[in-house]
Amino acid sequence: MTKNKKWWKVSVPVLLVGNVVLILMLLGSARPEEPKDASKREVRFEAVEIPEKASFAGESLPLDRFYVKEALDRELLSNAYFHSQTIRLIKLAPRYFPIIEPILKEEGIHDDFKYLAVAESGFNPRAISPASAAGFWQFMKGTASDYGLEVNSEVDERYHIEKATRAACDYLKDAYEKFGSWTLVAASYNRGMTGVQRQMDIQRQDDYYDLLITTETARYVYRIMALKLILENPEKYNFYVADKDKYPVIPTKQVEITGSVANFADYAKEQGLSYKVFKDFNPWLRENTLTYSGKKRYWVEIPQL
Structure with missing residues (x-):
């Protein structure tokens, strides 16, 4: 009896340890060998390449300023790694750009402003913001009426892509007459002409990139630029969408x-x-x-x- 007790006390731990060792050996042999060279792994998350030069509506971004470069980097990272949404935008671009591009050209507005519409609504004609801005170009009700759009209980032309695009062009032309800078025009689309002008007066500054302004507006032009860079060259940012997977224009x-x-x-x-x-x-x-x-x-x- 005494011998049996001693055998039990010794053998059970030995058996348990032996089993654990065996399981670990089996798991180790089943696990695929990790590649020594990290560059050969299938999935890698890398920093986004910042272009040496970039422009918005023909106006160069001063990327030699570290804070401008880092601000653009932030928006590129946000959109380049927002995979589901960015792929959706790449798919939708062939459906909606052919509608607004000819209007921008006819109205004398730089083609880059189509990316402002993307930033505003994400190609959603029914988009509505918490502040009740609505449609492809996110017009507030008062501003929409000021620029000739009908807004009532039955008809709301903020949701009419062609008419809202022409109204947006009228706003952009008015803002350019005021600021003389397409970059400030874009900023004013987010903040309003009065809001941008007030900060310019307070700070004695007429350069968007050196203007201290609300966070949303401070990021706004960079977000437009990030969308432009990615949608113009998706593969550069590791987005590969075949033509057959893109959404066509419906006649x-x-x-x-x-x-x-x-x-x-x-x-x-x-x-x-x-x-x-x-x-x-x-x-x-x-x-x-x-x-x-x-x-x-x-x-x-x-x-x-």
């Missing part, structure tokens, strides 16, 4: 509404569409009805599916 025809509409669900069916698809292509129609006075002509987009 549409314009149909004029010649009278009041009692029910857009019925109207959509007459056009061979579901109510959902009709509203997706005409988000500026806010209700199921439209009161037609004859004073203004309305055209709806009918997708050719």
Whole structure:
């Protein structure tokens, strides 16, 4: 009996240790060998390359200033590693850029301002901010009315991409007449002309890159620049999206509404569409009805599916 007790006291720990050692050996043999050269690993997270030169709307960024370079680096990192959202933007660009690019060109606005629209709404025509700015270009209601957009319970042209783009162009031209700098124009789109001018006066400073301003506006132009750099050259930032995976332009025809509409669900069916698809292509129609006075002509987009 005494011998059995001693054997038990000695053998159980030995067996347990032996089993643990065996399991660890098996796990070790099953684990793939780590590559000695870190560059051969499949996944690496690296710093984003900052270009030596960059410009917005033809105006050079002063990247020789360390704080400008680091501010751009911050926004490039934020967007280059926000994979799901950035891939989505790359996919959507071929659908929406062909709509706004010709309008910018016709209105004499630099093509780079299309990236401002991306920064504002992320290619979401229905976007609305906590402050109630709405649409592709994120107009506040008062500003929208000032620039000729109709905003009421039935119609809100802030959600009309073409009309809102033209209104945005009018704002940008007014701001450029005031500031004489497209970079300050972009900043004012976020902060407002009055807000930017106030800080310029207080600080006796007319250079956006040396202007102390709210965090959102201070990051705003850099965010636009980061989106420009990535969307212009996605592969450079490790985004590989095949053409077949990008969203194409959906061909549409314009149909004029010649009278009041009692029910857009019925109207959509007459056009061979579901109510959902009709509203997706005409988000500026806010209700199921439209009161037609004859004073203004309305055209709806009918997708050719």
